[in-house]
Amino acid sequence: MDKSQGSETGSSASGVKKSPNANPLIALRGVSRVYDDGAIAALTNLDLEIASGHSVAVVGASGSGKSTLVNLLCGIDHPTTGTVLWRGQPVNSQAQWANLRRNQIGIVFQEFNLIPTLSAIENIELALLGRGISSRRRLARAAVMLDRVGMESRMHSRVTSLSGGERQRVGIARALANEPTLLIADEPTGSLDGANTLLIADLMFKLCDDLGMTIVVVTHDEVLASRCVRRIRIKDGTIDAEPDTVTIAPSVACEAELK
């Protein structure tokens, strides 16, 4: 158990208090990740538990290992040593991870990572493939999600014709389409301007709050990090410290937009 485990209190973006959870949703046990045959140690012997329903900010300097950490948390990278546990069970295979990402984990990327040849709604529909639901229901679900992020009027637009903020809304809608338990956002506002940063942050936290999701956000943005009940600082591949949590209210702009 790392030292940050002792301070799991705080409030969500909307001000709802979260209580500590003894049963972690996801946990890392002695996880290390090295590259180039050990020449580069991105993470070293890291232990971490993230409780269900919490919001966690992962902060740190560039190259500190925070992106590697979130990649391991969502299984798109694998640890060199150590184990990742989901609800106490080790996740050992890529098939297990794919299943988790399909049903339990949503990911929001800094670079949006949308399929450029497809429309907004088609991008979301792709994330619903393989869940045994009909095309009509997939489209309906995708439309609902786009509506929730305020993109209903652009749902049939090709994503290359959308602005950065609009693309990230589509990215959020895609990540939430499967109603995941855990949302992982890797620098979700890193490619956005100031106004869009605020809107996207508000949108993401509000939706997570509405849906009762756990959220892990990697960010350089102190304001964004302060929305989380818990902050983990990564330095040189280890957890350095957990700074105090700062709580702010949702922005007026986002409140207005989401109404």
Added chain:
Amino acid sequence: MNLFGLASRNLKRRPVRTSLSILGVGLAVGGALALMSLSHSINDSVREGINEMGDDLVVMQKGASDIFGGFILEPMTERVGSVPGVARVAGELFMFAPGANGSNMLTLGWQDNSYLWKQVPLREGRVPASGERAVAVLGDVAAASLGKKLDDTIEIFGVTFKVVGIAGYTSAINRGLVLLPLIDLQIASHRPEQVTMIHVRLDHAATDTARARGAIESLGNLTASIANDVLSKDRNFAILDAVSLAISIVAIVMGAIYVLAALIMATQERTREIGIFAAIGWSKTRIMASIVVEGMLLCIAGSGVGLILSLVSSLAFPYIPAIGNLVSFRPGVALVALTLVVAFVLCLIGSMFPAWRAVQMPPAEALRRT
């Protein structure tokens, strides 16, 4: 949106590459189909031609490498005719003989008294009278391709023959025949007293085919076959079949390589997209399936082009000099089905490799690619 929709969208992204890949598969499938069809058609045409003569048995020189390569002394015809149960026999010399314009024509020489003359389905004119020399009967297609009609003359081996009849056989190969008196062809080709094969009709009331075959072959140095088996011993046809098959396999493998190359390029370009699919929870199997579906769409489109090309070539085939009027070139359903199955299996294998390769990279690494 499903895997087919996604695959077709991806193919439309690169129209030039997709078109070239489809054309490559099409040429491969069309080429293979045309080659194998041609080989089968030649076999079928010759077989139909022999069958049209109504023989029970065809007697050839034992060990002859092909149907043109064996020679039997003409007097052997009478000895075969004396075998118990043999009703009628007819010696025949046949060869591709040079005509006036340098083209070769399939030319048959029949004895004066041969029953085969009596069976010629004349469309115009007559057959040679007994003892008549330097006359010819042409198949209707041969007459048309040579531009000859009754009373015109043709040249075979530099010898002039007067056209006295036009025959209306039904098989393609017989419609392209030139029929001459045996003695004329023997002299012109410097093969006196030789025949290439002996046609045999049996009296089925007096013998059965197996017994007659045994009795004829016991005369020495002869092989008696039913018409359908004649070509099975022909080395030229065996070589033609083998070469056609080999070239066809090479062609279809090349088609599969087109698919493989196109998909390798496509998956390399779309490494990041494949990482996205993995990140949104697609299993390796689903990602591979999306790539394989793309390959199979190329294969289906290419096979369609190949079928059209082979159809066009079968329609154009009759206009090819020398062979066009001898062979009925028609791709059979079984052959088309076999070629398509082989093409699909090879394209599937060709698609599997880039698909497998694409999912080997960890998603995080794939997402770092531009």
